[in-house]
Amino acid sequence: xxxxxxxxxxxxxxxxxxxxxxxxxxxxxxxxxxxxxxxxxxxxxxxxxxxxxxxxxxxxxxxxxxxxxxxxxxxxxxxxxxxxxxxxxxxxxxxxxxxxxxxxxxxxxxxxxxxxxxxxxxxxxxxxxxxxxxxxxxxxxxxxxxxxxxxxxx
Numbered sequence: 436x437x438x439x440x441x442x443x444x445x446x447x448x449x450x451x452x453x454x455x456x457x458x459x460x461x462x463x464x465x466x467x468x469x470x471x472x473x474x475x476x477x478x479x480x481x482x483x484x485x486x487x488x489x490x491x492x493x494x495x496x497x498x499x500x501x502x503x504x505x506x507x508x509x510x511x512x513x514x515x516x517x518x519x520x521x522x523x524x525x526x527x528x529x530x531x532x533x534x535x536x537x538x539x540x541x542x543x544x545x546x547x548x549x550x551x552x553x554x555x556x557x558x559x560x561x562x563x564x565x566x567x568x569x570x571x572x573x574x575x576x577x578x579x580x581x582x583x584x585x586x587x588x589x
Contacts, residue, residue, distance in 0.1 A: 437529045437562035440538030448578065453568040454561040462532030462564040464498035471558055471567065475499045479551060479559035479575070481534045483523045487513040491526045493536050495559065495575060496548035500587040507586045532564040536579045545581035547572060552583065 442452045461467035461478075468475040478498030485491050492511075494502070507515040520531050528540030536545045536559070551557050551572045559575075561568045575581060 437533060437538065438566055439562075440528060440540075441535060441562035441566075441568075442538070444538040444578075453570060454566050455568065457565045457567055460532075460564055461560060461567055467558065467560070467567065468498060473558065477554060477557055479535075479557035479570075479572075481536060481559060483518040483527060483534060485516055485518055485522075486511055490544070491518060491522075492544045492546060493527070493534070493539075494546045494548060494584070494586065495536055495551065495581070496587045497550045497554070497557070497589075500548065500550045500589055502586055503588040506588070510584055510586055529560070529562050530564065533560045533562050533566070535559040535561055535568075536575060536581065538562055545575075545579040546584045546586070547576055547581045548587040549583055549585045550587050550589065 445452050457470045459470045464475050464478045467478045475498040479495050480498050482494045523531050556569050558567050
């Protein structure tokens, strides 16, 4: 259902379905980059966290970036705490390795790290570990009403 929800996300907005199947697994940044024949930074990694009040959020960043705990704490006013694997699927409707900011089970606040802002295109997962899509960071922001943040380091 997760893959279908991502496809429907685009179709319901009058857009062409951009999802494509990968020849091999894209479950990790390294696997996705190898399968797509791109550098890891162009993989749009979607990370799921929960805030102090347990509100879940998603942060989309470049594949080779890591969350900077100090920047995260300064912006969100709490320690970075990722959702566990079961929570990720339960809350987003996407399995770990397939999480993206599209076709979510429920509305969530989406944040885009500035590390992807200047890329022409990035490749996020598309609801499963063997699907992806090609999209500009600005289109992600426009489609998800995401907020730009600076919470990662390279």
